[in-house]
Amino acid sequence: MIQIKNLVKTYPKRGSKERLKAVDDVSLELKPGEIFALLGPNGAGKTTTIKCACGLIVPDSGQIKIKEHDVLKNRSKALQHISVVLEGNRNLYWRMTPVENMKYFAGIRGKHLKKTEALEILKTLGIEEKANEIVHKLSRGMQQKTAIAVCLAAGTDILLLDEPTLGLDVNSAVEFRSLLKNLQERGKTILLSTHDMNLVEAVADRVAIMSKARIVVCEEKKKLLSLFSARGYKICLIENDSLQKKLRNLGFTEWHKDGNIIEIHLNLTTSKQLYEIIEMFKNNQIEIESIERELVNFEKIFISYTNDTPSQS
Numbered sequence: 001m002i003q004i005k006n007l008v009k010t011y012p013k014r015g016s017k018e019r020l021k022a023v024d025d026v027s028l029e030l031k032p033g034e035i036f037a038l039l040g041p042n043g044a045g046k047t048t049t050i051k052c053a054c055g056l057i058v059p060d061s062g063q064i065k066i067k068e069h070d071v072l073k074n075r076s077k078a079l080q081h082i083s084v085v086l087e088g089n090r091n092l093y094w095r096m097t098p099v100e101n102m103k104y105f106a107g108i109r110g111k112h113l114k115k116t117e118a119l120e121i122l123k124t125l126g127i128e129e130k131a132n133e134i135v136h137k138l139s140r141g142m143q144q145k146t147a148i149a150v151c152l153a154a155g156t157d158i159l160l161l162d163e164p165t166l167g168l169d170v171n172s173a174v175e176f177r178s179l180l181k182n183l184q185e186r187g188k189t190i191l192l193s194t195h196d197m198n199l200v201e202a203v204a205d206r207v208a209i210m211s212k213a214r215i216v217v218c219e220e221k222k223k224l225l226s227l228f229s230a231r232g233y234k235i236c237l238i239e240n241d242s243l244q245k246k247l248r249n250l251g252f253t254e255w256h257k258d259g260n261i262i263e264i265h266l267n268l269t270t271s272k273q274l275y276e277i278i279e280m281f282k283n284n285q286i287e288i289e290s291i292e293r294e295l296v297n298f299e300k301i302f303i304s305y306t307n308d309t310p311s312q313s
């Protein structure tokens with residue numbers, strides 16, 4: 001559905017002749033009907049990737065195809081298959097109502113949207129009562145939902161959503177997860193960029209983590225979670241006078257004390273490392289109470305990949 005190959009985008013750097021690499025050799029491929037999440041810290045290059053994919057900015061090099069149509073060579077054919085919601089709701093006219101926005105943007109694509117169809121979409125988003133209010137007067141979350149409604153009204157197979165849950169309250173963010181699942185059931189292919197780990201855990205089929213303009217991991221969500229849960233361990237140690245000092249000497253920096261138990265959480269890359277740690281505790285007369293495998297959430301996976309990546313600049 002979307003094929004991005006070796007994408008590079010640089011921007012001029014203020015007060016310097018050098019250029020800033022916002023996207024550095026990024027390749028991605030979206031399969032039909034999947035929800036693909038692009039995760040990454042601020043400034044990692046997610047928005048730039050999405051803007052290139054929807055033809056808003058021209059990359060320095062690389063190739064982007066939407067359903068086999070090259071965005072750079074055959075722009076109008078490629079773009080007729082996608083709609084995009086950018087961070088900050090830039091795809092809305094603020095002095096028009098949600099229904100007017102939906103009809104207007106569908107019209108640009110040559111689609112006549114009936115008011116009843118527009119209301120139906122707004123209903124699925126829970127904002128039908130705001131159908132005739134000026135967008136400018138809506139709350140941020142409602143504006144975000146209106147931007148998504150405009151996107152849905154276009155009726156395209158592919159949706160690009162940049163930070164779609166930004167500004168949504170907890171309930172709306174939970175509702176939004178069901179909405180995305182529902183859209184997927186209706187055959188949509190969705191690329192979303194987000195900082196919302198709960199959203200990723202709930203809806204994504206595959207996840208790419210970007211850090212410093214590059215993709216540092218791209219994997220099925222299930223695989224990524226199982227890979228990490230197999231490596232996460234909680235080791236409980238029995239506290240005594242010298243234990244915390246010993247741990248510090250052995251290079252541990254973080255632990256949690258619960259009564260006379262000291263808990264250590266470890267992410268290990270091989271089981272050999274676990275045996276080495278057990279051996280090290282034995283050699284230092286540290287008594288182990290228990291060792292458990294831990295389920296790891298996406299936040300931990302994210303931190304692990306983004307912290308481990310050496311600087312690219």
Ligand SMILES: Nc1ncnc2c1ncn2[C@@H]1O[C@H](COP(=O)(O)OP(=O)(O)OP(=O)(O)O)[C@@H](O)[C@H]1O
Nearest residue numbers: 011012020022040041042043044045046047048049
């Ligand atoms: N128009 C621009 N001119 C110069 N630099 C830019 C421009 N747009 C983005 N950048 C820089 O490119 C890098 C990537 O930005 P981008 O917005 O793609 O990151 P992001 O991963 O979407 O971040 P966030 O999560 O904060 O939205 C950043 O260092 C940013 O400052």
